[in-house]
Amino acid sequence: MRHTRPQVRKAWVWLHRWVGLTMAFFLFVVGLTGAVLAFNTELERVFAPQLFAHRQPGPPLSLSVLAERAQALVPDAEVQAVFRTEPDQVSVAFTPHVDPRTGHPRDLGFTEFFVDPWTGRELGRRERGDLAQGRVNLMPFLYELHWTMLMGAAGQIALGAVALVWTLDVFNGVYLTLPTTLSDFWRRWRKAWGVKWRAAPFRINFDLHRAGGLWLAPLLFVFAWSSVMMNIRPVYEPVMGALFDYRSPLAAYEAGGRPNPHPRLGWRQAEALGRAYMQREARLEGFTAGEPLSLMYLPDVGAYGFDVRGSRDIFERSPKGGSTTVMLDGDTGAFRSLSQPTGEHLGNTIESWLYALHMARVFGRPYQVLVCIAGLVTAMLSVTGAYIFLRKRRPHRAARGGPIPAPSGETA
Numbered sequence: 001m002r003h004t005r006p007q008v009r010k011a012w013v014w015l016h017r018w019v020g021l022t023m024a025f026f027l028f029v030v031g032l033t034g035a036v037l038a039f040n041t042e043l044e045r046v047f048a049p050q051l052f053a054h055r056q057p058g059p060p061l062s063l064s065v066l067a068e069r070a071q072a073l074v075p076d077a078e079v080q081a082v083f084r085t086e087p088d089q090v091s092v093a094f095t096p097h098v099d100p101r102t103g104h105p106r107d108l109g110f111t112e113f114f115v116d117p118w119t120g121r122e123l124g125r126r127e128r129g130d131l132a133q134g135r136v137n138l139m140p141f142l143y144e145l146h147w148t149m150l151m152g153a154a155g156q157i158a159l160g161a162v163a164l165v166w167t168l169d170v171f172n173g174v175y176l177t178l179p180t181t182l183s184d185f186w187r188r189w190r191k192a193w194g195v196k197w198r199a200a201p202f203r204i205n206f207d208l209h210r211a212g213g214l215w216l217a218p219l220l221f222v223f224a225w226s227s228v229m230m231n232i233r234p235v236y237e238p239v240m241g242a243l244f245d246y247r248s249p250l251a252a253y254e255a256g257g258r259p260n261p262h263p264r265l266g267w268r269q270a271e272a273l274g275r276a277y278m279q280r281e282a283r284l285e286g287f288t289a290g291e292p293l294s295l296m297y298l299p300d301v302g303a304y305g306f307d308v309r310g311s312r313d314i315f316e317r318s319p320k321g322g323s324t325t326v327m328l329d330g331d332t333g334a335f336r337s338l339s340q341p342t343g344e345h346l347g348n349t350i351e352s353w354l355y356a357l358h359m360a361r362v363f364g365r366p367y368q369v370l371v372c373i374a375g376l377v378t379a380m381l382s383v384t385g386a387y388i389f390l391r392k393r394r395p396h397r398a399a400r401g402g403p404i405p406a407p408s409g410e411t412a
Contacts, residue, residue, distance in 0.1 A: 009180065012172055017392070019169050020385040026149070026162045028382040033146035034223070035375030038360045038368050040139055041086065048136040051124045053088045053116040060117035063295040064267035066090055069120030070113065076106045079267075081296030090117045093296070112140075147230070160231030167224040173213045202391060209384035212377045219357075219374050226354040246347025252327065252339045257301025263330030265304065271295055273333045274306025277326045281338045287311045293323045302330045312342045314352050315361040 036043065045052060061069075063082045070092040071079045077094035085091045092113045096105040110125035129144040130137050148155035179188035193214055195207040213220065229236045240246040265273075274295065282289040288311035296305045310324030327336040341352035356362045360371040 006180070009176070013176060016169060016172050016176060017385075017389050019165055019172075020382075021389050023162050023166060023169075024382040024386045026159060027166065028379045029149065030146055030159070030227075031375045031378030031380075031382065033142050033375075034378070035372045036142055037139075037146055038371040038375065040143070044139050047138045048124075048126075051089060051114045051126075051136070052086065053118065053123060055088055056118040058118070060084075060090075061120055062268075062271060063292050064271040066115055066117070066120050067092070067267040067295065070094075070115055070122075073115075073122055074108065074113065077108055079297075080299075081294060083294040083296075084117065084292070088117065089123070090115050095299075156231050160228055160235070163224050163227030163231060164235060167221065167228060170213075170217055170221045170224055174217050177210055177214050205384050205387055209381055209388060212384075213381055216374050216377050219370070220378065222354065222357050223374065223378070226358040229351065229354055230358075240347045240351070244347030244350065245345045246351075247345050249339065249348075252325075252337045253298060253301055253303070253305075255327070255337050256329075257298075257303055257336075259300055260302030260330050261299045263297060263302065263304070265330055265333055267295065269333065270297070270304040270328065270330075271306065273328055274304065274326055277328060277335050277338075278306065278308055278324070281326060282310075285338070285340070287324070287340065287343070289324065297330060303327045303336055304330055310340065312340050314341055314356045316364065 063084075067079045067082045070082070074094055077096045079092060080095045081093040083091045083093070092115060094108065094113060096108050098104065099106045109127070111128045113125045114123040115121060116123055124136070126133055126136055126140070128137065129140045129150075131141050144150055147159070149159060151158065177189070177192040179185055181188075193211055195211050196203055199207070225236075237246070237248050241248075263270075271292070275292070278289045290309040290311070292306070292308050294305070294307040297303075298305060305325055305327050307323040307325045313323055315323075324341065325339045327339075328334060329336060342349040360368045
């Protein structure tokens with residue numbers, strides 16, 4: 001029986017090695033691209049400056065007016081949503097009309113369309129991620145590589161599965177850094193947090209792998225589980241529902257909904273009602289409603305969604321997510337639902353924080369830098385882990401005829 005515990009630990013080490021090797025390529029790519037995407041907006045301004053407007057005095061146009069002006073610019077499609085993606089940029093989503101000759105949706109030649117928030121003038125359009133269009137698509141290309149490995153829905157599911165395994169392996173990795181005995185526990189464990197820079201190359205590699213994963217374990221867990229949230233929600237939502245008070249965001253959108261491709265309400269009526277409902281809900285719920293962020297029509301549920309920056313939002317920079325939303329019927333204008341990023345359900349509050357932390361939208365520039373470093377460390381852990389695996393697969397004799405050193409508290 002006294003050998004049971006070492007054998008169990010040996011099994012977890014074996015699992016950590018093989019799981020790590022399986023994930024290594026994916027996490028290397030995700031880590032490097034994530035390090036760059038921590039500064040996505042800043043780099044978009046460098047590579048695609050034409051997609052951002054020159055700031056002008058006075059307030060920007062209303063979302064409904066921007067929707068109407070964008071509609072006039074693209075007659076072969078129907079405006080679906082208008083987003084204030086940045087203070088000086090508005091993105092418009094379209095649904096292409098069906099070509100009567102072919103029976104298929106028209107090819108618009110773009111998937112992203114941008115307008116000036118103050119004039120409604122077109123800033124540019126692009127086929128998201130298509131590098132053939134030049135550097136204007138560099139950051140979207142990296143984003144798609146980060147999210148789907150350029151494999152579409154299949155890649156999204158594959159990375160979701162990797163993220164799920166990664167989430168569990170973070171805990172295993174931390175466990176394997178713990179000393180094998182309680183005797184002088186803290187002194188022994190302290191060694192796992194450092195790197196012996198004057199040691200042999202293999203030991204330095206090992207220490208980098210162990211200490212890097214240990215120092216950033218909480219943040220790596222956030223990235224891993226939030227990746228599950230973004231990529232495979234059928235796995236994420238049941239887990240959150242079992243652990244916390246959680247309501248699926250899809251439930252709010254589907255409440256009382258029915259398909260309706262042609263609403264009776266126009267954009268201006270929908271925005272006016274959305275503002276009125278938002279002010280009413282703010283008084284009732286005790287939050288403050290700020291600037292409008294998006295106005296969208298959802299034909300699958302026959303409803304308009306109106307988002308504002310609310311006092312319970314988390315995102316500090318650009319309004320990409322974390323907003324406060326009211327839903328209203330596309331025909332009657334009747335109020336349907338209110339969704340807030342925090343303060344309603346604990347599980348949904350955690351979800352809002354996962355989004356914000358993953359996308360580096362909180363805690364200012366220092367956190368952006370930390371996210372960038374975490375991405376680089378993730379890539380480093382993949383390389384050092386693969387190297388350790390390959391060394392351990394060799395015969396246990398080094399080239400000089402001596403044994404390959406095995407650092408105490410080994411994790412890989």
